[in-house]
Amino acid sequence: MKTRHARGRRSRGQSLVLACLSFLLLALMTTLSFNLSHALREKMSLQQHSDTMAYSMAVLEARSLNYxxxxxxxxxxxxxxxxxxxxxxxxASVTGDMMTAGAWNFGIIAVEELAQCYPNLSHCAHAIEAGIIAGKYSQKANTYNNKVKNLxxxxxxxxxxxxxxxxxxxxxxxxxxxxxxxxxxxxxxxxxxxxxxxxxxxxxxxxxxxxxxxxxxxxxxxxxxxxxxxxxxxxxxxxxxxxxxxxxxxxxxxxxxxxxxxxxxxxxxxxxxxxxxxxxxxxxxxxxxxxxxxxxxxxxxxxxxxxxxxxxxxxxxxxxxxxxxxxxxxxxxxxxxxxxxxxxxxxxxxxxxxxxxxxxxxxxxxxxxxxxxxCANSGNCFMKFRGIADPDEDWGQPHVYSYVTKQFFVGGGTKAPWELNSSGTMRFSHGAQGEGDLRLAPGEGAALSKALVYYHRLGKDGWKEAPSLFNPYWRAKLHPFKAPEAARVLGAAGNSEAGQIATGAEDLTL
Known part of the structure; x- marks a missing residue:
């Protein structure tokens, strides 16, 4: 009888241990579920912010090009x-020279009339009259020249x-x-x-x-x-x-x-x-x-x-x-x-x-x-568009990039309830197999975005017009990445690991 009672007590003890482990796993799953929802929400918010940053900078750039x-x-x-x-x-200046041309004409006419003086003396009088008219033209030429000089x-x-x-x-x-x-x-x-x-x-x-x-x-x-x-x-x-x-x-x-x-x-x-x-x-x-x-x-x-x-x-x-x-x-x-x-x-x-x-x-x-x-202050310079004959460079139309990060883990005295502790981790020990850490809260998030500043005149044939800085038709839009470009931007941001991942996705548009 004593043996049977001892076995019953041991059985009930095993069930309690299993129940405790089940509750622990359930708590961890619930915590991880909260953490995943939190991470996704924060990641979406960060990506939307990165998109907004890229688009906003592109709009500023488009406005500058339109300016x-x-x-x-x-x-x-x-x-x-x-x-x-x-x-x-x-x-105005030609008026004086037209009067001068009149003076020359009548000077020549005077000579022509003078050549006909003999035997018809009336031509001599005509020559004198033509000379007087030539003088009047010269006086008028001086008058009009002086008027222009005053201007x-x-x-x-x-x-x-x-x-x-x-x-x-x-x-x-x-x-x-x-x-x-x-x-x-x-x-x-x-x-x-x-x-x-x-x-x-x-x-x-x-x-x-x-x-x-x-x-x-x-x-x-x-x-x-x-x-x-x-x-x-x-x-x-x-x-x-x-x-x-x-x-x-x-x-x-x-x-x-x-x-x-x-x-x-x-x-x-x-x-x-x-x-x-x-x-x-x-x-x-x-x-x-x-x-x-x-x-x-x-x-x-x-x-x-x-x-x-x-x-x-x-x-x-x-x-x-x-x-x-x-x-x-x-x-x-x-x-x-x-x-x-x-x-x-x-x-x-x-x-x-x-x-x-x-x-x-x-x-x-x-x-x-x-x-x-x-020639910032003198020299009569102006801004001229530099076209690039390469479709991979969008014909010289500029790209705008955004790369931002955010720490999703709150920690400290203001930690979120699902983070459990100030480190957001749990440590497990399993005898000779050693110890392990489980991250229960997300760490740092990053977001990458790209916008394109492009030229487009509205209308049926608007796309046929080449970009220029003489018509204000510059606009902005979000634009997809190509893998090598994304890798280059991530490298510039100092995220070499993500850059390597992007490099491996050469055939994908990101």
Whole structure:
């Protein structure tokens, strides 16, 4: 009897041990379940935050590129405005030379009349009268030349202000570029971190450096390992061609708006009446082949060339106005050419006729005369897109990366209830087999994201337009990783183990 009772007590003791082990396993499973839910929630929150960081930085970058496009248009418009002002000034200057052409015509007519004096003495009187008319034309030429000369100070001031405006616009581009570079390090986005994932790290310095390199590579002239910069002249030609294409039609071509007498309609009626009627009083007088233009040029020899004439780098702003004044009076006839030219440049500027000119037109410093790194405050530089002929580089459109980490384990006196203790681990001993640790709480989490800043004009054929920094159609979106790219970013972040894993997933899009 004693033996049976002892065995019963031992059986009941074994059941208690098994029950305790079961409860322990159940508690561990429950704790691990809480920990897994906590880890997943924190991981999703961190990944969403990383995506938000990448997208936000990409939006800032897209806005900067759109700002470059708008200000580049303003720079081109300032050059176009210079051509218009030169057109107005040369149109005013030609009035004096047209009067001078009239003086030459009547000087020749006087000689023609004088040649006919014998035996008809009336021609002698006509010669004297023609000489007097020639003198009147000369007086009017001086009057109009002096009027233009009085405008030169205001003209030079306008050109200087437009030139300074281009410098200021580029200076603002450089300021925006530096501010955007700082933002691409993740700095200034602390409020976003506090709202989305309190306690998460900033974008790592290595990844921020990649973002800055990507952004610099967009702008031709900035340092870029992926593609070389074009030279200063190539960049200058781009802006020169855009500026000349932006000119109003009047500045580009003044050969069309003429009256029946061949004198342009933009020369006022008082001048035309004086030139063709009041001074000669009789006869037939008209202009032939009047033409004029104004543009940004390499030299005045190319003023009538096409937009790419001689590799035009825009060293000067020039204007030209010319034609022929044909006059028939009594028994004489003459056709004498007239011409006015005007250019502004730091060297080699000109203003003809000389009677309408005083001083030098040196207020225009030329387009993109310096390397981009040395013209933050002067030099008429601008931001030009650097295309890269490689689809793997998205044709030079920049990428933006985010890599952030966060400690999921709370620990300490504020530990979460499922962490059990301050270390979040449990240690087990099993006799001769030794001891082991079981991690009950997640440790550090990491998240990796990528965004693409891309160019797209809305509309049916919007994708056919190549990226540029003259149209503000830059946008941002999240973008998938390719394995080698992810490995490169993880390496820059200092996570070599994750980088090795990504390297092994070469055929996958992450």
């Amino acid at each position: 470059y496009a708008v200000t580049n248009r303003a720079i081109a418009a300032s050059y176009a405005a210079m051509t218009s002002v030169h057109g107005y000034m040369v149109a 030169e100070s205001a003209f030079n001031k306008v050109i200087k202000n437009l030139n300074d405006m281009t410098d200021s616009l580029h200076s603002s581009q450089a300021t925006v570029h530096m501010a955007t570079r700082n933002a691409l390090r993740g700095s200034g986005l602390d409020d976003l971190t506090d709202y989305n994932a309190p306690g998460a790290s900033n974008v790592s310095a290595g990844v921020g450096g990649l973002n800055i390199k990507e952004f610099d590579c967009v702008v031709d002239g900035m340092d870029c390992q992926k593609a070389p910069s074009t030279d200063v002249k190539a960049r200058a030609r781009s802006m020169t061609e855009v500026s000349n294409a932006t000119r109003p039609s009047w500045a580009a071509d003044r050969s069309i708006p003429v009256l029946m007498n061949g004198i342009p309609t933009y020369l006022n009626n008082t001048f035309q009446k004086s030139l063709l009627k009041d001074i000669p009083s009789r006869g037939t007088h008209m202009g032939l082949g009047h033409s004029g233009t104004a543009k940004v040029v390499e030299s005045m020899s190319g003023i009538h060339g096409n937009g790419q004439y001689g590799g035009n780098t825009g060293k000067m702003v020039g204007a030209d106005e010319h034609g022929t004044l044909m006059q028939q009076w009594r028994d004489g006839f003459s056709a004498f050419p007239y011409k006015a030219t005007l250019s502004s440049a730091q060297s080699g500027s000109e203003h003809k006729p000389g009677g309408a000119h005083s001083g030098q037109h040196t207020e225009f410093s030329g387009i993109n005369t310096k390397q981009l790194s040395s």
